Amino acid sequence: MTQLPPSDTSQMPQHLYGIVPKQKKGLAVAGLVLGVLSVVSFYFACVSVVLAVVGLVLSAKAIKRKTARGIAITGLVASLLGLLLVIAFVAFVTVGWNNKGVWNGIGTCGSRIYSIGRAVEIYRAENADQYPPNLEALIQDHAFYYGRELPRCPLDGSSEGTSYFYCAPWNGPNAQEGAPATNCIIACEVMAAHPVTGFFGPDESNKRRHILWSDGTIELYTESEFQQELQQPENRRFAREFAKGIQMTPQERVTYIAPRDGE
Helix, strand or coil: CCCCCCCHHHHHHHHHHCCCCCCHHHHHHHHHHHHHHHCCCCCCCCHHHHHHHHHHHHHHHHHHHHCCHHHHHHHHHHHHHHHHHHHHHHHHHHHHHCHHHHHHHHHHHHHHHHHHHHHHHHHHHHHEEEECCCCCHHHCCCCCCCCCCCCCCCCCCCCCCCCEEECCCCCCCCCCCCCCCCCCEEEEEECCCCCCCCCCCEEEEEEEEEECCCCCCCCEEEHHHHHHHHCCCCHHHHHHHHHCCCCCCHEEEHHCCCCCCCC
């Protein structure tokens, strides 16, 4: 005789009757919310890390239990993104802090060599477009913003003279007047004093120096880039005089007048 199924269907698997148990989405939703919050608040590093870690744990549990899998995966991704943003933000702040002194020195030194370029322009405007023969002429002409004080790089320990070498761009015996035919270097820092910035702080083995061009442009070059520029035809005169200038005292560089080509 055939046995009929029990009338109490509560003890039977519900999927046999087309009834799908309702999934609990609490863990998945909580993980998603915390993941999104960790992304939004990444600049509060500690808070964001806590939110991201908790979001990861809740999302992982939801995935393991196979409840609201799509929401849980989204929460997992958002939490991971929050952690990555925190890591990137902390790295950026760390690099900035480690290189703070370098950037301050570069900015100050750049403004001071700019004052030389500006003083040269003022001198030329007041002296029939002639270039000053040396840096001392700029002081006598009152062309410097800093009165009778010659600018020095903040990383230069000397207390007199200047940290910069200047050479008037005279390209021939009669070329004192007017601008040079091509743009060329007219001044630079005597020593490469500014380290290249890096993740763990300044790279003292690779330093840069400011260059002042005859058109007033200021650039920051590594030593190898500077040496390449000195090899250019328009900068050979400056390269020759600069080789003498690095052997001078800071005060001697102020009064030195580079001879014209052909003299």
